[in-house]
Amino acid sequence: MMKFYITTPLYYVNGNPHIGHSYTNIACDALARYRRFRGDEVLFTTGTDEHGQKIKEAADAKGMEPSKFVDNVVPRFKALWKKLNISYDDFIRTTEKRHGEVVKKLLEMFYKNGDLYEGEYSGWYCTPCESFWTGTQLVDGNCPDCKRPVEHIKEKNFFFRISKYQKWLIDYIDSHEDFILPKIRRNEVLSFLKMPLNDLCISRPRNRLSWGIDIPFSKDHVTYVWFDALINYITVCGYGYDPAKFKKFWPADVHMIGKDILRMHAINWPIMLHAAGLEPPRRIFAHGWWKMGGAKMSKSKGNIIDPVEMVDRFGVDAYRFFLLREVPFGVDGSFSEEALISRINSDLANDLGNLLHRTLSMIDKYFSGKVPKRRSLKYVDEVTRNLVDKAKGLGPEITSAMDRINFSQAIAAIWVLVNTANKFIEQKAPWRLSKENKTQELQDMMYDLYEVLRIVSVSLWPFLPMTSEEMTRQLGLGETKKRSPKDLSWGLAKSGTKINKGKPLFPRIES
Numbered sequence: 267m268m269k270f271y272i273t274t275p276l277y278y279v280n281g282n283p284h285i286g287h288s289y290t291n292i293a294c295d296a297l298a299r300y301r302r303f304r305g306d307e308v309l310f311t312t313g314t315d316e317h318g319q320k321i322k323e324a325a326d327a328k329g330m331e332p333s334k335f336v337d338n339v340v341p342r343f344k345a346l347w348k349k350l351n352i353s354y355d356d357f358i359r360t361t362e363k364r365h366g367e368v369v370k371k372l373l374e375m376f377y378k379n380g381d382l383y384e385g386e387y388s389g390w391y392c393t394p395c396e397s398f399w400t401g402t403q404l405v406d407g408n409c410p411d412c413k414r415p416v417e418h419i420k421e422k423n424f425f426f427r428i429s430k431y432q433k434w435l436i437d438y439i440d441s442h443e444d445f446i447l448p449k450i451r452r453n454e455v456l457s458f459l460k461m462p463l464n465d466l467c468i469s470r471p472r473n474r475l476s477w478g479i480d481i482p483f484s485k486d487h488v489t490y491v492w493f494d495a496l497i498n499y500i501t502v503c504g505y506g507y508d509p510a511k512f513k514k515f516w517p518a519d520v521h522m523i524g525k526d527i528l529r530m531h532a533i534n535w536p537i538m539l540h541a542a543g544l545e546p547p548r549r550i551f552a553h554g555w556w557k558m559g560g561a562k563m564s565k566s567k568g569n570i571i572d573p574v575e576m577v578d579r580f581g582v583d584a585y586r587f588f589l590l591r592e593v594p595f596g597v598d599g600s601f602s603e604e605a606l607i608s609r610i611n612s613d614l615a616n617d618l619g620n621l622l623h624r625t626l627s628m629i630d631k632y633f634s635g636k637v638p639k640r641r642s643l644k645y646v647d648e649v650t651r652n653l654v655d656k657a658k659g660l661g662p663e664i665t666s667a668m669d670r671i672n673f674s675q676a677i678a679a680i681w682v683l684v685n686t687a688n689k690f691i692e693q694k695a696p697w698r699l700s701k702e703n704k705t706q707e708l709q710d711m712m713y714d715l716y717e718v719l720r721i722v723s724v725s726l727w728p729f730l731p732m733t734s735e736e737m738t739r740q741l742g743l744g745e746t747k748k749r750s751p752k753d754l755s756w757g758l759a760k761s762g763t764k765i766n767k768g769k770p771l772f773p774r775i776e777s
């Protein structure tokens with residue numbers, strides 16, 4: 267059994283979760299479910315980033331204490347993950363005691379080792395991004411990332427000697443081709459590393475911002491929010507308090523993030539880990555952005571869509587399907603209701619829903635709702651051979667796509683089988699076989715269609731768990747037990763199984 271540790275970013279709780287946040291969590295959920303299906307021991311973690319200036323300002327705006335404010339917002343994230351069937355194993359909040367202790371432990375270690383020093387910070391700060399910038403990095407006087415105004419700061423702070431480890435990091439990235447994915451992001455990091463790194467300011471003076479983790483060796487400072495938040499990835503898997511768990515799960519197999527937080531994850535974080543004598547994560551995957559009208563969807567831009575509303579109107583699996591299928595993982599996508607409705611109608615209602623409904627209707631009509639017996643696979647024509655081969659090849663195709671974290675390709679492979687089966691029905695014309703009393707041929711054919719649907723229901727599990735379960739129920743396969751790749755083998759369907767034809771999986775949506 268292999269271990270597989272996958273993390274999502276910790277989301278800021280200054281507002282409600284939006285489509286962008288749900289995207290990362292749905293992607294991680296699909297991968298976590300897929301690895302469990304493969305038999306791995308999975309640790310899948312998510313959580314919330316609760317310190318820093320941005321959260322303090324959001325709490326002030328509501329006239330609330332930050333701790334009360336974050337306690338109010340966190341349940342909205344948890345409720346959304348429940349609604350979306352996100353199967354995380356642990357939810358970490360950066361305000362938890364277990365996390366504060368690990369952060370302080372690391373700070374003390376860095377201080378003792380001479381990786382931290384006290385100095386004066388003079389530069390620019392972008393609160394929405396919680397990022398420091400030098401004057402030369404600004405674009406037209408604004409934050410180079412989000413283009414919003416920055417404020418000038420001059421104050422005593424602690425710095426992390428990130429520059430000391432720059433050469434180590436470049437060598438590490440050079441010798442680990444899959445460390446940062448997709449490749450375009452790897453190149454972006456390497457090109458950024460051509461310039462000397464500025465040491466990282468890791469504190470905030472308490473008299474200006476007290477909403478942060480205490481710094482053990484300075485009562486005048488608290489920890490900078492990003493320095494605290496990254497450390498969650500080792501806290502949540504036991505660092506410092508559960509050595510057996512930490513040994514089992516660290517290094518993380520995938521840190522899944524959006525491309526907006528690439529540098530923090532691919533530069534600062536591996537260096538912090540290296541300085542602490544720990545291995546870097548195995549892989550950092552930075553996916554693209556969902557955009558609205560050409561701009562990144564974000565809370566501060568106000569162009570967000572509420573995932574709760576989308577799920578209530580279109581259903582959880584339709585929503586998951588759209589996000590995972592619409593764009594190749596890694597590139598940007600453009601969100602629109604029209605595109606979502608079009609995917610639902612074509613892929614879900616027409617292709618998949620129809621295949622299930624018409625197959626079960628025919629099994630009802632021709633065989634009183636019982637899966638008929640098939641002759642041996644010696645009795646196949648070319649059309650059937652093509653269908654069976656596609657079904658047998660599906661497992662390896664999904665493995666190859668998922669090993670490259672390519673959700674849309676894995677799903678496309680399932681749809682090739684679905685569409686081949688729909689074509690198979692047209693080509694074999696079962697209504698004619700029935701009229702001509704070709705009963706054995708009709709039996710073989712219905713068994714094959716049923717078997718395809720069983721294999722599709724198993725392979726959909728990581729992506730559309732509820733649909734997979736509903737298909738299993740309609741196919742008369744009872745309670746969903748733990749599935750494994752063995753369930754993708756051809757010929758496991760038992761003749762005589764009583765089906766439970768139900769309502770269409772995805773009704774067509776009239777726009």
Ligand code: ME8
Nearest residue numbers: 275276277278286290315495496523524555556563
């Ligand atoms: O950056 N499209 O939190 P955050 C796709 N707290 N994904 C998007 C997106 C969009 N339009 N908008 C957001 C933070 N995301 C820090 C992280 S980690 C130790 C600390 C997703 O609330 C994407 O995963 O701003 C992005 O990286 C993350 O939400 C940023 O969430």
